[in-house]
Every structure is written in C-alpha cells, then in structure tokens.
Amino acid sequence: MTTVTTAGPDVFERRESEARSYCRSFPTTFKSAANATLTDVDGRSYTDFLAGCSSLNYGHNDPDMKAALIDYIASDGVTHGLDMQTEAKAAFIETFERLVLKPRGMDHKIMFTGPTGTNAVEAAMKLARKVTGRQTIIAFTNGFHGMTMGALGATGNESKRSGAGGASLGDIARMPYEGAFGPDADTLTQIEILLDNPSSGYDAPAAFIVEPVQGEGGLNAASKEWMQGIARLARKHGALLIVDEIQAGIGRTGGFFSFDEFGIEPDLIPLAKSLSGMGLPLAVLLIKQEHDIWKPAEHNGTFRGNNHAFVTARVALEKFWSDGKFAGSVREKADYLEQRLDAMRMHVSGSRLKGRGMMRGIDFGSGDLAATICAECFRNGLIIETSGAEDEVVKVLAPLTIPAEQFAAGLDILENAIAAAVSPNRIAAE
Structure with missing residues (x-):
C-alpha cells in the first residue's frame, strides 16, 4: 500500500x-x-x-453519497464512459426526470457536456446560434458565465476578460442588468427600446443569457417581473432564453432552480457545480425538445461521462429532493x-x-x-x-x-x- x-x-x-x-x-x-x-x-x-x-x-x-460511491467503485462500476450507456447514467437520468423535470412540467432533454460549467455555457451559446441562424448573444453587465473563450465573451469582469490576451471576444451585445443604473432606472424598457429600433445598431439576437442571481458579479438578484420581461423579449424577437443556473441553482436560493417561482420557461439551462452533489465534475445543458437539433458528435467532450458523478448526483436527488x-x-x-x-x-x-x-x-x-x-x-x-x-x-x-x-x-x-x-x-x- x-x-x-x-x-x-x-x-x-x-x-x-x-x-x-x-x-x-x-x-x-x-x-x-x-x-x-x-x-x-x-x-x-x-x-x-x-x-x-x-x-x-x-x-x-x-455520508450517503460517499457510501454509494465507495460501493460503486468496489464493484468495478464503469468510471469513464464517454457518452456510452451505463447503469449509473440511466439511474441518474431517470431520477432527474422523476424528481426535477416532471414535477415542473419540463420536457427538456439532458445534454452531457464537458465537466465544468463553462462547457455547458459554450454548448448553450453554440446551440442557440445553430437553432436561430444568428450570431449575437445578449449578455448582461456584471454577468459571469465561464473562462473559455465563448463564455468569457459573455462575462463582464475586466480582470477575467484580460486573460484572453487581447483576443477577440465578439458576437456579444452587452445590456444593463436590473439595477445596473440604480434602482430608479428601468433597464427592461431601455433594452426593449434598443431592440425595437432598427437603427439602434443592435441586431436581432440568437439568445439572451442571464443569471437570476449574479454570483461573481456582486450578488445582484433579478426580480420575477424583470426575468419575465426578459423572457418576453426573447420570444418577441425570436431569440432563445438561456438561464445560467450554475451557481444560483440546485437549492442555493431555495428551489431546485433559482427561477422556480418566476413562471418562465427557459429554452436552455446550463447546470454544473452542485449537480454531482459531492463536488465531482459534472455539467449538463437542459434543452427544450424542439431545439435539440445536434447531429451525432457535433458537440462532444472526453469527460462528459463521469459515472462516479452520476452515482453521487442520483443519491443527492433522492436524499434532498424527494419531498419539500x-x-x-x-x-x-x-x-x-x-x-x-x-x-x-x-x-x-x-x-x-x-x-x-x-x-x-x-x-x-x-x-x-x-x-x-x-x-x-x-x-x-x-x-x-x-x-x-x-x-x-x-x-x-x-x-x-x-x-x-x-x-x-x-x-x-x-x-x-x-x-x-x-x-x-x-x-x-x-
């Protein structure tokens, strides 16, 4: 030993x-x-x-996640599976469907991306552009969506963006988050005016990407009314709504999703961080059925089949989300x-x-x-x-x-x- x-x-x-x-x-x-x-x-x-x-x-x-993982490893359960079908993966999907999707009336497909949140965000932005045939993603002031180049483009923080070494972080239009100009400024109306004006210089977007609570951006929390307004603007302009739940989701604000009480239906939902329950790398993108137009292997990642994370994620769902x-x-x-x-x-x-x-x-x-x-x-x-x-x-x-x-x-x-x-x-x- x-x-x-x-x-x-x-x-x-x-x-x-x-x-x-x-x-x-x-x-x-x-x-x-x-x-x-x-x-x-x-x-x-x-x-x-x-x-x-x-x-x-x-x-x-x-302790329950740990015990399940130890048992799984001791039984020679599959560790790395790419996107092959495994018992652990099936059990996670079925549990997620039963405890998260069906109670909310959600028909989303589950896409397993690379292991971190930025991988899920990259997939969401890429798919939104593929679905709509447009390039521009509307992101918001003080937003944080990851450190890879596409997600970094949607991230507002100057010090994070400087890590790109001056490389182009394009195809992003920045809009003011709720409260960005103070409590009396109606940023939703401002955004609507800009998008409705054909001479504003803002093209019809492929998607809006937004955090209901901006974790890295200073804990700015959007109201139900503002989030509903963004969802309405997305529909009005034929854009997809990407709600980034990576830090604010999975119980952090009370419900499984931080938008649970908002009455909105996101098209794409990146999830990561606490999804595995135990700190193991696991990220997914939830996709409305009609938007799942990927061709096989058109977007993939070597570590999208972390079966150890599937095991602990299933236990977490059953232990913490079987009731209220x-x-x-x-x-x-x-x-x-x-x-x-x-x-x-x-x-x-x-x-x-x-x-x-x-x-x-x-x-x-x-x-x-x-x-x-x-x-x-x-x-x-x-x-x-x-x-x-x-x-x-x-x-x-x-x-x-x-x-x-x-x-x-x-x-x-x-x-x-x-x-x-x-x-x-x-x-x-x-």
Missing part, C-alpha cells in the same frame, strides 16, 4: 501556476472535510462559508441569514444587503474593506470570500446542510470581523 507523504507548502509556490487564487486568501494546507468543516494539516478546523463557490451545496463528503423538507429548511436558514446580515450592515454606513436565499452578502462599497473583513474571518476560523466588480461584496455561500449552531457561530465570526474592521469609528447606517 502506498504511503501518502505530505509535502511542505513551498511546493505550491515552487511548482503551481501563478493563476492560483483562493489559496492566497486562505494560506494553509487542508487535509480533511465534513459537511461545513474543513481541517488543515495542523489540526485546526474552519467553518466553510465558501463551499466550493456553491459546488458543495450539500456539504463536504455527505430540504427546500423548507433552506428557506428557514435563508430567513435567518437575511436577519443576521441586515443587522451586521448597520456597522457600516451605506452598506447594502444583496442576493437571495442562501446566496447572500453585504456590499460594503470598498474592496479593501471587504478583503480586510474576510482576512479577519480566516484568522478566526471562517472561510469566506468576496465578489463584485471591485470585490466589494462579502459573500456567504455556506453549505445548505450546515447545522444551525455552526451557522450561527460562523455568522458571529463574520459580525465580529465587521465590527473590528470599522472600529473604533463605527457609523450607523443611514
């Missing part, structure tokens, strides 16, 4: 690319994890309010989180509560202040990160399964960090 030797932290500096990021905020080496707790090599435990950027909605190493108990518990935690964060923001004048459900945070208006708060949290055993155009939002993405007592203790650490960051000159919010 091979013995695993733990290398010193210098190995990362010596050999890992400068592209690494999260480890710079959390400079320790982790060894184990369970639900909402990470433990490092020195035995120190941390509460995890990052959860793999919403890839671990059900926490680390769920889990969604109800998420809503209860979300109400508590909103109350706590609303009280915390009072420490800093002008700060704002943002997001929806268990995808919440505080906009402090300053990236430096937000970074100081997160660093203080880490020193006190809490892992939490920022988002927004200038990293000005401290974002809470705790596992949805976090025990109530641990959740409260983690929020205590955050509240104390905020108070320490602005002390001794605390200013009541206006």
Whole structure:
C-alpha cells in the first residue's frame, strides 16, 4: 500500500501556476472535510462559508453519497464512459426526470457536456446560434458565465476578460442588468427600446443569457417581473432564453432552480457545480425538445461521462429532493441569514444587503474593506470570500446542510470581523 507523504507548502509556490487564487486568501494546507468543516494539516478546523463557490451545496463528503460511491467503485462500476450507456447514467437520468423535470412540467432533454460549467455555457451559446441562424448573444453587465473563450465573451469582469490576451471576444451585445443604473432606472424598457429600433445598431439576437442571481458579479438578484420581461423579449424577437443556473441553482436560493417561482420557461439551462452533489465534475445543458437539433458528435467532450458523478448526483436527488423538507429548511436558514446580515450592515454606513436565499452578502462599497473583513474571518476560523466588480461584496455561500449552531457561530465570526474592521469609528447606517 502506498504511503501518502505530505509535502511542505513551498511546493505550491515552487511548482503551481501563478493563476492560483483562493489559496492566497486562505494560506494553509487542508487535509480533511465534513459537511461545513474543513481541517488543515495542523489540526485546526474552519467553518466553510465558501463551499466550493456553491459546488458543495450539500456539504463536504455527505455520508450517503460517499457510501454509494465507495460501493460503486468496489464493484468495478464503469468510471469513464464517454457518452456510452451505463447503469449509473440511466439511474441518474431517470431520477432527474422523476424528481426535477416532471414535477415542473419540463420536457427538456439532458445534454452531457464537458465537466465544468463553462462547457455547458459554450454548448448553450453554440446551440442557440445553430437553432436561430444568428450570431449575437445578449449578455448582461456584471454577468459571469465561464473562462473559455465563448463564455468569457459573455462575462463582464475586466480582470477575467484580460486573460484572453487581447483576443477577440465578439458576437456579444452587452445590456444593463436590473439595477445596473440604480434602482430608479428601468433597464427592461431601455433594452426593449434598443431592440425595437432598427437603427439602434443592435441586431436581432440568437439568445439572451442571464443569471437570476449574479454570483461573481456582486450578488445582484433579478426580480420575477424583470426575468419575465426578459423572457418576453426573447420570444418577441425570436431569440432563445438561456438561464445560467450554475451557481444560483440546485437549492442555493431555495428551489431546485433559482427561477422556480418566476413562471418562465427557459429554452436552455446550463447546470454544473452542485449537480454531482459531492463536488465531482459534472455539467449538463437542459434543452427544450424542439431545439435539440445536434447531429451525432457535433458537440462532444472526453469527460462528459463521469459515472462516479452520476452515482453521487442520483443519491443527492433522492436524499434532498424527494419531498419539500430540504427546500423548507433552506428557506428557514435563508430567513435567518437575511436577519443576521441586515443587522451586521448597520456597522457600516451605506452598506447594502444583496442576493437571495442562501446566496447572500453585504456590499460594503470598498474592496479593501471587504478583503480586510474576510482576512479577519480566516484568522478566526471562517472561510469566506468576496465578489463584485471591485470585490466589494462579502459573500456567504455556506453549505445548505450546515447545522444551525455552526451557522450561527460562523455568522458571529463574520459580525465580529465587521465590527473590528470599522472600529473604533463605527457609523450607523443611514
């Protein structure tokens, strides 16, 4: 049996690319994890309010998923299947159909793309152009859809886009998200005027791609009315509606989809992150039946058949989505989180509560202040990160399964960090 030797932290500096990021905020080496707790090599435990950027909605190493995966591996279950038919894949599809699609009256086909969210977004954009025969995709300010070239074109963040090294990121038209010009600006009407005007310079789009809650863009949350308006504009102009559920979906805002209560019918839905349930790579694109016009192998990927992920994803669906108990518990935690964060923001004048459900945070208006708060949290055993155009939002993405007592203790650490960051000159919010 091979013995695993733990290398010193210098190995990362010596050999890992400068592209690494999260480890710079959390400079320790982790060894184990369970639900909402990470433990490092020195035995120190941390509460995890990052959860793999919403890839671990059900926490680390769920015991039922872990047991099913161990059994599957021990029985020599297929690991890698390309897009061949396997028992594990059939079981996942049937469970997803029964617990997710049919209760919502959805007729979508399931396309297995490459292993990450950006692969699903690329497939969605490619298919929308194929279906409509058009090129332009309408994306929104502060949107984030991935780091490969097509998805990066739809991503707004300047620092992310600069990674393309000046290469063209074309065929994207940028429109203002709800609230982009302040609470009094009606961006939906503005978009409609631009698209209706044949001299505006905006061509009829192939698709709109939108996040109901912008995770990386600063937790901007669209209203039901605005999302319905975007869906209406898509229909009006013969475009497809792509709703990116990669970070906001799979329970993060309460329902399985973050658009569950919006009364819209997306044509294409990219899913990834927590879909596998256990942090294993798995991404899919849900496609309305009439749009599934792919030819065999016209879009594929070597790792679109991760059977280990099919196993854990099936268990996650059966364990958490067979009834309404889990969604109800998420809503209860979300109400508590909103109350706590609303009280915390009072420490800093002008700060704002943002997001929806268990995808919440505080906009402090300053990236430096937000970074100081997160660093203080880490020193006190809490892992939490920022988002927004200038990293000005401290974002809470705790596992949805976090025990109530641990959740409260983690929020205590955050509240104390905020108070320490602005002390001794605390200013009541206006």
